[in-house]
Amino acid sequence: MPLSQFRITRFQFARDRVIGDSQVRADDVNVAALELVTEAGIVGLGFIQTLFHPLPDQAEIEAVFENEVWPSLKGQEAIALVHRVNRPRGGNQRAFSLPFHEALQVALWDLAAKEVNLPLHTLLGSRRDRVRAYASGLDFHLSDDAFAALFSHAASIGYSAFKIKVGHPDFSRDLRRLDLLKEVVPAGSLVMIDPNEAWSSKEALMKLTAIRDAGHELLWVEDPILRHDFEGLRTLRHAVNWTQINSGEYLDLSGKRILLENHGTDILNVHGQVSDVMRIGWLAAELGVPVSLGNTFLEIGVHMAAALPEVEWLEYSFQNFDHLVDTPIEIRDGYAYAPDRPGHGLVLSEVARREWARPSRLQRSELGPAPENSRLPPHLG
Incomplete structure (x- = not known):
């Protein structure tokens, strides 16, 4: 089914511990969910992530995506787009203004697998x-x-x-x-x-x-x-x-x-x-x-x-x-x-969309307590 719309939901929250390596350090999460939706209402999900600096406000993310990415997606079939090979030349050989690359691939492959009713793997x-x-x-x-x-x-x-x-x-x-x-x-x-x-x-x-x-x-x-x-x-x-x-x-x-x-x-x-x-x-x-x-x-x-x-x-x-x-x-x-559900098997939580969405950029001091980490005991988070 052709792509008909997209949704972006911006999240920003504290990490449960400081992460990093010999070069970098981070103690918050800056991510936005990208949902690509077909005319039949099937949704493909990917995530836009930055490690060290908050994403801009959600309205700005949406405007950049609509201007730089959406014209090449609207009305297209996901299963065709995932195999498309481009040969960029001149000014077309440049990165998106925001880190959409991975989110776009993941969301399109999620849709492609759902359209043939197969797990992505x-x-x-x-x-x-x-x-x-x-x-x-x-x-x-x-x-x-x-x-x-x-x-x-x-x-x-x-x-x-x-x-x-x-x-x-x-x-x-x-x-x-x-x-x-x-x-x-x-x-x-x-x-x-x-x-x-x-x-x-x-x-x-x-x-x-x-x-x-x-x-x-x-x-x-x-x-x-x-x-x-x-x-x-x-x-x-x-x-x-x-x-x-x-x-x-x-x-x-x-x-x-x-x-x-x-x-x-x-x-x-x-x-x-x-x-x-x-x-x-x-x-x-x-x-x-x-x-x-x-x-x-x-x-x-x-x-x-x-x-x-x-x-x-x-x-x-x-x-x-x-x-x-x-x-x-x-x-x-x-x-x-690997999940046996169609697509990659991940569906954006409506609870998270309701409780953790942050449409506007917050200061680190405004984030509050970190979400619970279900994979670690409380004293390790």
Whole structure:
């Protein structure tokens, strides 16, 4: 059915804990729901998100979307749009003024799958309905006590793989965090680290060697050096043969292709842009490079993870987003389960629309208490 209208609902609320890494820190959520509606009333849902600065007022988001995006969607069929290939030229080669790209892909794929009455992962060619999830703390700014409590809880509910943030100016702090993690998770657990580009290539080699010599085995190190240092990444891959390089998170579709062509990663990290993920996932499969799904809003990435070959891991970070939808993605005993409902299976909660919508931008001090995080005990939120 042709697209006939869109709805945007702006949300802004406090996080239940400070999240971040060696480069960034955030303690609030700035997101808007994008709903694309067909003439038959079928709704496709995506989310527009900014990490560090509030979105403009809802009226401004709607005006920008109507001007920059809607003319290319109105009257079109979602199932045709998801496969469309554009060749931008000149002034047409530019980003939207607001971060609509991922939300648009997710909403269109949600609609396309609903129109053929299939779960999204089935439409994408899934081989299974679940994928292993690893516990990721986004923990750089947590105290040692909060860090230990978070990962201890993750271990207690069935996680067997854990990723922590490193890259502190004081390297002894990174080593202390690894020691602390070892104390609170079961022996034999898998461990990943993520410096978020904090190191140079030579520095990364020295610090990874020191981590190994301190008795810590790593499944992978994620984004150890600058994203475009393809030569450094390739050299590091060969130098640290006791672990793997996971990279690509910060690169767009073209950048990921160049990364693969330069043999700069052992594992390709992708996120929530459905069309982009499937396209680069095809190339990664051709080259025999495994793919991991990094954080995706409300774990929508489980659908791509279930569909792509050689995807073993999906990142889960215990963020307090679940109240935005009626039925969140199920995560149980260290696995994320792809819903068997048509589309991606997420429907915007009318309670959230009524109680948490914030049409106008608020100051951080005006946000009030954080929404309850149903996946964490109260003392960890």
